[in-house]
Amino acid sequence: MARGETRRAILAAALRIVAESGLDALTVGRLSEVSGASNGSIYHHFGSRGGVVGELYRESFADLVGAMTPALDGRPAEVVVPELAGRFLDWIRANPVRGGFVYLASARGVPGGEGPAAFKAEVMAPLAAWFGARAAAGEVRAVPVWALDAVVMGPAHECARRYLAAPGSFDLDLAREEVTRAVWAIVRPG
Template sequence: MGPTSRQAVLDAALELVAEGGLGAVTISALTARSGVSNGSVYHHFGSRAGLFAVLYGESFAHCVDALAPALGTGDAEQAVRAVVARYLGWVVGNPGRARFLYAAPRSADPAVKLAAFEPVARWFADRMAAGELRAVPLWALDPVVMGPAHECARRYLLHGFDLGAAVRLVADAVWGAVAPVG
């Protein structure tokens, strides 16, 4: 299975998730949608769970790559606000991947996820150490920093709410959670 076939299966999985959730992603639906053989899917991904693990890892890295440039935006407050805006922009621009990330079992290798997130975690750790941000345990970065953005993204994906109207409010909430105390 070449790179084109592999990508065809991943694209088919995202389309199927968008149309019918995780349950719609069956091997037979994947082969019908992607045009690859049943054996090719198993050969490359091993199983449906293997496909989900690859897709989760790739989608998570895609998301982090989209928000990471915000970390170079001005001071800590500007960067945190930009991270929120870029994340919500990524959700709007990549609803299939976002839906998958929210729906998928956390089946990706944790080391893959940690490696993708490492530049973001390092930026936050450095700013916390410098007193530019409130100290938050690194394990709590996602729920504390991105919790409000995640909830708005979920509501956008489920109900089509206007995320553009929420970006500033969410950025205010996130900055409030990590602004230095004092």
């Protein structure tokens, strides 16, 4: 396999292992078995099991935020903010394995080189800039950057967790409508 193909095969295998058996089952030996890459190749590309977990997290988180950012345009904030929450939930529905992994890895503490906080700040910069500009214009209340994920998206996170825990028993469509209104209520001015 070519270098890029090997990396993709290892990351795909990691996601498959996590989906089938959980994060604890993700070992270099198992990765080698499922991906077809040698142990040495895994260490060469990622440095360690933690490197694989960190890269899979960064890739998944960036994809999630990337699904939201097309909503950041010139429309009124009261339209854009609910759409951001809706796009978040739509991504979770379309990517339940990656979504579950993001929550699991976050809860366990993501290993990584430059650190998850710096990475998240970089990926979320378009959201932070949009909210900052809209707060300056009085279209949304000022929210600290750290609160965008934890506070503003809190209702969406809770619904995502419930959906991922029991997809067949949690109505994400019904929740989506309520959550998008709740997220707007958190940031609307006044």
